[in-house]
Amino acid sequence: MTTDTLLTLHGTRVLRCAPEGPPLDGERAALDLIGDAMGHDAQLVALPVRRVADDFFRLRSGVAGAAVQKFATYRLRLAVIGDISRHVAESAALRDFVYESNQGAQLWFLTDLTELDERLAG
Template sequence: MDADTVPPADEIVTLNGISVLRCAPDGPALDGERAALDLIGDAGWREAELVAVPVERVPDEFFRLRSGIAGAIVQKFAQYRLRLAVVGDISQHVAASQALRDFVYESNLGDQLWFLSAYADLDERLRPTG
């Protein structure tokens, strides 16, 4: 499977030795703690280390940091020691908010939450360095 081919359903893929739950774009929205816990449970059952969610499953409210949705979701993933990647074009959201732009920048410096434009970028981020 090509790195940018979108799976028809949520599936486990291994990228550079990391087990990734790669979510399909037409699944339930990642719109709060309950949705986060559902994904965390699925990832745990499938022994995934990282969940990659396409931007199509992330509602606009997530990108409005004042809503608290992003913070609550990221906190749940951190509590369960599971990484999260949001994959897809968020440029419109970032252009509209300096706070979001800063949040995305800081998140991408760390290892807990990444905002990536394509699945190929996730493969690259998980590539061992050195």
């Protein structure tokens, strides 16, 4: 079983979450991830898309909003890493949310760790 690892990319401490593990499916899961990140003194959590519950991508469910708010409250950033094209294709609102999120610094949707490295370098 792989475990979470701590990386430092361009001065940012990143908790790279293992592909296996509990899904980000609400506030409790967000708080668990935040606790793990704080335990590693991380500033950003890189979470594989397979660890993100489908409800997160259904904006009406409120899962994304609740999770992102928790991360913001604890001054942690979240990067969802992987292919979300299936979800984006199903929802114009999600496509707009992803676009807007990627313009900021709190939440990013990125295809891979290389893209995360490039974002943090810039």
